[in-house]
Structure formats: C-alpha cells, structure tokens
C-alpha cells in the first residue's frame with residue numbers, strides 16, 4: 001500500500017507526522033464528493049463512476065470524517 005500523507009489534522013484517520021492511517025481511502029472529484037452520501041466511500045470504490053478533474057483543486061478525499069463525528073464507523077473504513 002502506498003504511503004498517504006495528509007495535513008487534515010482534524011480527520012479521524014490522521015496521525016502525527018501528517019500520515020493517513022486509513023486502511024483505504026477514496027479520492028474523487030469535488031462534484032462527486034458533494035453529491036454522494038458520507039456512507040459511500042472506499043469500500044464502494046468499484047461503484048464510483050470515473051470522474052474528470054481539471055486540476056488538483058477539483059479533487060477531494062471522500063474518506064475524510066471529522067474526529068469528533070458520530071458517523072466514524074459508517075463508512076466501512078478502518079484504521080491500520
């Protein structure tokens with residue numbers, strides 16, 4: 001698995017050193033990220049339609065969940 005570095009420190013999967021500690025993540029377009037529910041995440045990756053982006057600013061991490069959220073377990077993603 002590749003190393004994933006991330007600076008979003010209020011994410012449940014973030015750990016010290018700007019490391020993502022999720023066992024899998026889903027990166028998608030901002031448009032898809034805004035329209036799909038939080039429960040639609042990396043475990044559903046084969047169901048995502050391919051989504052275009054013009055620049056890195058058009059993409060987002062769909063796996064982000066606030067560390068204080070009540071929905072941490074609803075995306076099916078685990079910490080490593």
Ligand code: SF4
Pocket residue numbers: 004005006007008011012013014015019020021022025061062063064065
């Ligand atoms: S799940 Fe996404 S937002 Fe959260 S630490 Fe990993 S890469 Fe960053």
